[in-house]
Amino acid sequence: MNLSLPENKKIRFLRWFDFRSWRLGMLAYILNRVTAIGLVLYLYIHLAVLSMLTGGPAQWDPFVALARSPMFLALDVLLLAGMLIHGLNGVRVALTGFGIGVRAQKPMFVALMLVGAVLLLAGALKIFME
Amino acid sequence: MNPKRSTLGWFWQSVTGLALLLLLGVHFVAHHFIAAGGLRDFNQVMAYLSNPIIIALELGFLVSVTIHALLGVRSILFDLGLDARWEKNVTWALTALGALTLAYGVWLLYTILQTGSALAMWTR
Amino acid sequence: MQGGTRKKFVQLARCANTLMAFDITLRMFRYRPGQAAHFETYAVTVPDAANVLDAIEQVWDKHDRDLMFRHACHHASCGTCAVRVNGREVLPCIAPVKNYLDGAKALTIEPLRNFSMVGDLLVDVAPLLQRQETAGLVITRPVENHLDGKPIASAQGLDPESVETVPFNRFEDCIECGICLSACPTMAASTKFFGPAGLAALKSQLDKTTDPTERARLLDLADDEQGVWRCHSAWECTETCPQNVRPAEAIMALRQAILARKFGFGK
Ligand code: SF4
Numbered sequence: 001m002n003l004s005l006p007e008n009k010k011i012r013f014l015r016w017f018d019f020r021s022w023r024l025g026m027l028a029y030i031l032n033r034v035t036a037i038g039l040v041l042y043l044y045i046h047l048a049v050l051s052m053l054t055g056g057p058a059q060w061d062p063f064v065a066l067a068r069s070p071m072f073l074a075l076d077v078l079l080l081a082g083m084l085i086h087g088l089n090g091v092r093v094a095l096t097g098f099g100i101g102v103r104a105q106k107p108m109f110v111a112l113m114l115v116g117a118v119l120l121l122a123g124a125l126k127i128f129m130e
Numbered sequence: 131m132n133p134k135r136s137t138l139g140w141f142w143q144s145v146t147g148l149a150l151l152l153l154l155g156v157h158f159v160a161h162h163f164i165a166a167g168g169l170r171d172f173n174q175v176m177a178y179l180s181n182p183i184i185i186a187l188e189l190g191f192l193v194s195v196t197i198h199a200l201l202g203v204r205s206i207l208f209d210l211g212l213d214a215r216w217e218k219n220v221t222w223a224l225t226a227l228g229a230l231t232l233a234y235g236v237w238l239l240y241t242i243l244q245t246g247s248a249l250a251m252w253t254r
Numbered sequence: 255m256q257g258g259t260r261k262k263f264v265q266l267a268r269c270a271n272t273l274m275a276f277d278i279t280l281r282m283f284r285y286r287p288g289q290a291a292h293f294e295t296y297a298v299t300v301p302d303a304a305n306v307l308d309a310i311e312q313v314w315d316k317h318d319r320d321l322m323f324r325h326a327c328h329h330a331s332c333g334t335c336a337v338r339v340n341g342r343e344v345l346p347c348i349a350p351v352k353n354y355l356d357g358a359k360a361l362t363i364e365p366l367r368n369f370s371m372v373g374d375l376l377v378d379v380a381p382l383l384q385r386q387e388t389a390g391l392v393i394t395r396p397v398e399n400h401l402d403g404k405p406i407a408s409a410q411g412l413d414p415e416s417v418e419t420v421p422f423n424r425f426e427d428c429i430e431c432g433i434c435l436s437a438c439p440t441m442a443a444s445t446k447f448f449g450p451a452g453l454a455a456l457k458s459q460l461d462k463t464t465d466p467t468e469r470a471r472l473l474d475l476a477d478d479e480q481g482v483w484r485c486h487s488a489w490e491c492t493e494t495c496p497q498n499v500r501p502a503e504a505i506m507a508l509r510q511a512i513l514a515r516k517f518g519f520g521k
């Protein structure tokens with residue numbers, strides 16, 4: 001399989017998945033995109049789920065019980081990870097886009113991701129301790 | 131103004147992004163960390179929503195997240211190198227979707243508040 | 255450019271000292287229009303200090319005179335030779351074979367991505383050159399003119415006095431090799447993106463002119479859906495550019511200039 005064939009014009013972006021060219025910047029790019037798509041999907045699922053609140057406690061409270069099950073809590077950790085990656089990478093994108101820390105974007109990304117890892121760990125502990 | 135020139139999408143993406151960082155902190159912590167068990171039951175949700183500041187924050191959150199999400203979707207689609215006509219179609223479709231999302235969000239909040247106060251009246 | 259030349263000399267000296275040669279295998283991308291692209295493997299012997307371009311030339315010399323590839327200067331200043339070695343964009347003329355050999359003794363050579371293919375390692379760089387031209391970036395400037403347009407008198411160049419007073423010619427850093435366009439993930443998806451080299455060229459031209467019409471033209475080109483706003487900050491262009499052009503930084507600077515124009519600050 002080769003992704004650089006000219007006849008592959010329609011699916012050019014498949015080249016993102018040529019792992020040999022994954023450096024930090026490419027990784028940030030792909031992580032940002034994957035989490036973006038995930039978060040948009042989550043947003044609409046979330047909005048749909050919230051409509052249960054219109055049914056009063058009879059509809060909402062059984063859902064809350066379900067959402068407190070370990071499987072849902074694991075999904076919560078995944079969600080938190082997505083938000084942290086997207087949000088913290090967004091800090092780098094916005095700051096450098098406004099001309100701040102342009103020369104330090106790489107260490108900035110690494111530092112932000114470390115902060116994210118710490119927050120994720122804290123969040124996961126919190127989620128499962130309750 | 132030439133629509134091709136008014137490419138401030140990125141700017142608004144940053145502004146709403148910053149807003150989301152702040153609002154999400156409130157939203158996330160308030161809903162999942164403060165509430166016992168990580169999620170509020172119905173009465174706790176109503177108690178939470180009884181504060182008008184919270185309602186304003188939740189509305190701000192709704193607006194920011196909708197703009198940010200749909201600008202992002204637009205950006206992802208534009209990355210695929212659409213031709214000019216499709217760029218326009220995508221922009222219109224997403225604007226419409228955004229308006230629908232906002233309308234739904236406001237309707238939802240309003241209905242929930244209605245349901246809550248009705249129930250509160252019954253139990254009182 | 256200088257760094258590359260120095261490196262070359264160092265390597266030549268080392269070559270003269272050691273005169274060692276070793277055997278390697280080249281996995282080369284082969285393609286002709288209308289035929290299926292495939293990889294072919296060639297065994298070549300190259301001197302210890304060889305660069306990847308030397309190895310490619312060995313394939314052409316010893317195995318297949320039909321091999322299509324480009325090069326001219328052999329020292330990182332013409333920008334014609336760029337390819338991908340083991341998936342990463344480089345100028346093979348200054349990439350030591352040694353750097354790639356970790357036991358395997360095999361290199362994979364492919365053409366740049368995000369361009370139409372012509373044959374083998376050859377790609378059509380016209381879209382890159384068109385963008386540079388639109389930006390007004392001229393790499394080969396007429397030697398008879400100074401930057402301010404004043405002609406250099408034939409004797410003037412030899413006069414030490416006038417050398418002090420005439421403005422220096424400033425040559426462009428960008429050698430139009432296309433490496434950044436090949437490495438850019440956004441370029442991989444959209445053919446319409448103005449691209450890192452092109453945007454860097456806009457910035458470079460913007461810095462050179464105070465003419466309001468020309469500045470407006472350059473900023474209009476940059477302030478476009480497929481201009482600076484298409485960049486999602488992967489920074490791969492700055493990472494791969496062999497000439498330190500730093501296109502990503504140019505994109506960020508253009509954003510400042512555009513926002514300043516729009517909101518009327520920083521004038
Ligand atoms: S900006 Fe750098 S990588 Fe891009 S074409 Fe110019 S020299 Fe090559």
Ligand code: FES
Binds near residue numbers: 325
């Ligand atoms: S041959 Fe001129 S840059 Fe490599």
